[in-house]
Amino acid sequence: MSLTAKDMSVVKAFWGKIGSKADDIGAEAFGRMLTVYPQTKTYFSHWADLSPGSAQVKKHAKVIIGAVSDAVAHIDDLPTALSQLSEVHASKLRVDPANFKILAHNIIVAAAMYFPADFTPEVHVSLDKFLQNLAWCLAERYR
């Protein structure tokens, strides 16, 4: 399900609208993922505090959403843009790729809640496709 030119422009426009709220959305999404899908906590068992508002959660969420923003900026060549991150996830972090879908769902929930009027069904489908493509590129180096 590759991204059409329309998907790319819709995602870029929506992400532009999100602007500085990206960090809040990231924190919200990551916190919700850990709460609603407790099995995802296994990757962070070395952290002291896994509650949604914790400093560690917020800090790491910023890293993640920063990478997503970067992917938006390079939306016309995601495989190249995500190549290094894919290597890290495959060889070092070894996150089960099924979890990318889980985080994507929570990014969508958070984005929808922060921008209810802008998160139309058209934006929804394009963002869903974008996150799916991002996940696919992130899993590229796994095997």
Add this chain to the structure above:
Amino acid sequence: MVEWSDAEHSAISEVWGKLHIDEIGPQALGRLLIVYPWTQRYFGSFGDLSSAAAILGNPKVSSHGKVVLGALDKAVKNLENIKATYSNLSQLHCDKLNVDPDNFRLLADCLTIVVGIKLGASFSPQVQCTWQKLMAVVAAALSSRYF
């Protein structure tokens, strides 16, 4: 047997009390058909589903959205016994309509998003957790005839 704590009971009541079936149902079903277009295969008799605008304006989509949420109301009012409550619905979806059970999860995700949009900040992570538990239980009950 699914167990619900007092906190979960009251979280679900509170969320449900804030929702209008007639509003949420059509929105969720509309999003399902737009975001996951392969689900349109189950609605061949609904007429024009050719664009997002057509889907959102389609009266059959709207009316069926209300039917779906009406059924969810039964689950909300029978939390201790969702599997039995949905026995006939499961037969219908599995044996007659032959719906791929993964679609129940897709609709549940669309519902979660629509509810999140409606409730805003009061849809906290803990409330989302309880709501998604309800969604998972309902999906399992609907799929039960397949197993």
